[in-house]
Amino acid sequence: MAGANETRLERALEAWNAGDLAGYLELYDDSIRLHGYSPEPMGKDEVRGFYAGIHQAFDGPQLTFHEVFGDGDRLVIRFTMTGTHRGEFMGIPPTGRDVAVDGITILHFRDGRCVERWSSADMLGWLVQLGAVEPPSP
Numbered sequence: 389m390a391g392a393n394e395t396r397l398e399r400a401l402e403a404w405n406a407g408d409l410a411g412y413l414e415l416y417d418d419s420i421r422l423h424g425y426s427p428e429p430m431g432k433d434e435v436r437g438f439y440a441g442i443h444q445a446f447d448g449p450q451l452t453f454h455e456v457f458g459d460g461d462r463l464v465i466r467f468t469m470t471g472t473h474r475g476e477f478m479g480i481p482p483t484g485r486d487v488a489v490d491g492i493t494i495l496h497f498r499d500g501r502c503v504e505r506w507s508s509a510d511m512l513g514w515l516v517q518l519g520a521v522e523p524p525s526p
Contacts, residue, residue: 393463393497394456405450409436409443417501424493424507446471446487461497466490469509473518480520487517 403411421429449471491509495502515521
């Protein structure tokens, strides 16, 4: 990765994988609008709560970035998040199961901080891995 936004993203990735949620959240501006994980865009407090819930529910969640590319103030990332389900998540009691959730996200930056993010993750696959729903029939 190269460039200021890529450098900030790399620091955020390192913080996430080290369990440093506060360090990860430094990527986001206070005006952040995160789309894709709830019916309405999340603000900074909701983003903090959502990711705190992931860190509480999954033992040492790790992010792997498979591809990162950008244009101007935008970065696109294809990622996988892995972890072991050790605490309640979305009403699902701990299962001890390992999960791998794939996703794609687009980050928009202004003055070195992410101000808007659009994300799509395999939520159905996540719920199937946790045993909360049956896999779709072939």
